[in-house]
Amino acid sequence: MNVLQLIGGILLLIASILIIILVVMQDSKQSGMSAMTGQSDSYLSKNKGKTLESKLVFITKVFVVAFFVLTVGMNLIIRYVK
Secondary structure, eight states, rough: OOOHHHHHHEEEEEEEHHHHHHHSOOOOSTTHHHHHTTTOOOOOHTTTSSSHHHHHHHHHHHHHHHHEEEEEEEHHHHHOOO
């Protein structure tokens, strides 16, 4: 196991833990009976671009992309670097 594999593994571990934490912190899109009736519009949902929820969604997307890139990079390193 070389240094690149060790660093990549640590970065993958950190990214995966952060993704789990960010997903758990997000609110549910639908809650109970209001999901059946379709009455889930609120002031906060109409101004979603400025809320904490939208920031969490954006940060989660960034970490998912980073996780994907790290995974592909690690597979390439393991396969071609010896």
